[in-house]
Amino acid sequence: MSNYIKLTLILYILILNSTISLFKYTFYDITTKSKPSNKKVCLIIVDGLRVDALNNMPFIHNLIENNNAQFTISIADKPTLSRAGYMRILTGAPTHISGISSNNQHIPSPILSASDLAISQKLKTALCGYFWIDELFPFSFYYKKTYFIRDGTTFNDAISVVNSFNPNFLIVHPMSVDNAGHSFGGNSIQYKNTANKIDYEIYKLYKEVNKYNYDIIITSDHGHQNFGGHTNFEENTFLTPFIFISKRTYLKLPKSIKQIDIAPTLCDLLGISKTLYMTGDSLLNNENLSLLRKAHIINPTLPFEYNLSLSLFITNILLTIHLIIYFYFIRLIKSKF
Numbered sequence: 001m002s003n004y005i006k007l008t009l010i011l012y013i014l015i016l017n018s019t020i021s022l023f024k025y026t027f028y029d030i031t032t033k034s035k036p037s038n039k040k041v042c043l044i045i046v047d048g049l050r051v052d053a054l055n056n057m058p059f060i061h062n063l064i065e066n067n068n069a070q071f072t073i074s075i076a077d078k079p080t081l082s083r084a085g086y087m088r089i090l091t092g093a094p095t096h097i098s099g100i101s102s103n104n105q106h107i108p109s110p111i112l113s114a115s116d117l118a119i120s121q122k123l124k125t126a127l128c129g130y131f132w133i134d135e136l137f138p139f140s141f142y143y144k145k146t147y148f149i150r151d152g153t154t155f156n157d158a159i160s161v162v163n164s165f166n167p168n169f170l171i172v173h174p175m176s177v178d179n180a181g182h183s184f185g186g187n188s189i190q191y192k193n194t195a196n197k198i199d200y201e202i203y204k205l206y207k208e209v210n211k212y213n214y215d216i217i218i219t220s221d222h223g224h225q226n227f228g229g230h231t232n233f234e235e236n237t238f239l240t241p242f243i244f245i246s247k248r249t250y251l252k253l254p255k256s257i258k259q260i261d262i263a264p265t266l267c268d269l270l271g272i273s274k275t276l277y278m279t280g281d282s283l284l285n286n287e288n289l290s291l292l293r294k295a296h297i298i299n300p301t302l303p304f305e306y307n308l309s310l311s312l313f314i315t316n317i318l319l320t321i322h323l324i325i326y327f328y329f330i331r332l333i334k335s336k337f
């Protein structure tokens with residue numbers, strides 16, 4: 001191969017790269033208009049918290065009873081595993097789109113999370129808790145304090161982060177309820193006691209974040225079977241609580257929501273754009289993402305992911321035309337000189 005062809009190929013790869021990133025944003029990134037937001041959201045993912053555990057969480061229970069918090073049930077999709085759950089909550093993509101379906105996939109998420117989108121809008125993000133979320137989204141948090149085995153001082157970390165760093169988006173992710181579920185079962189006294197302890201931690205954090213008017217979401221990746229574990233797809237594992245606490249925003253909550261509705265809701269609360277991978281619907285009553293998505297897809301009768309492949313296919317055709325023109329002109333220039 002002559003040197004000039006090699007050089008041309010390198011140049012082409014560079015152009016291809018930049019074009020792909022251009023197209024990536026054309027096809028996959030859309031903006032929906034959000035309601036005015038104070039851009040302060042605290043998402044508490046209590047790992048392995050099933051719905052009836054709320055009976056042992058007096059602080060949250062009272063907030064709901066006194067209409068100071070809104071409650072509904074969030075339905076986790078299959079599989080009811082942590083990593084798949086974090087992906088659904090944070091990217092809004094169902095598992096068959098994200099591809100993250102096992103806890104053994106120690107790889108970064110192939111899809112942007114609400115936190116990545118927040119960073120791209122110059123918002124400050126923070127994570128306190130177990131390291132698995134950090135493994136999926138290693139570049140998504142300005143500030144992070146993670147633990148490998150026990151929770152350590154997750155909630156105290158969160159309180160100090162709120163007061164010193166004042167993030168726009170804070171994720172707090174305690175593991176102790178899930179650990180108790182695995183050791184003693186979701187119906188055990190130990191599991192209930194641990195949920196009770198977390199409730200008190202949430203109360204302490206609530207007092208702090210309230211000073212800054214944070215909107216708070218409390219939810220979970222999955223529940224727990226009566227005798228521990230959460231691999232069986234049953235009500236105890238796929239039903240989790242969804243609690244929303246806000247002084248300024250009211251959600252119209254249906255009887256149940258999907259886990260993938262949380263990410264677009266986070267985007268609306270933060271006043272940032274969503275991605276087309278978010279196939280759930282925002283719980284804020286504003287522009288419907290599915291309508292906007294329809295405008296971007298070519299054949300609405302095909303599943304969404306096929307349309308994404310079609311977009312990629314069209315991108316490739318355009319790039320091939322680009323390549324032909326490029327080589328044609330190179331030959332033209334070469335013949336002139």
Ligand SMILES: [Zn+2]
Pocket residue numbers: 048082178182230
């Ligand atoms: Zn677990």
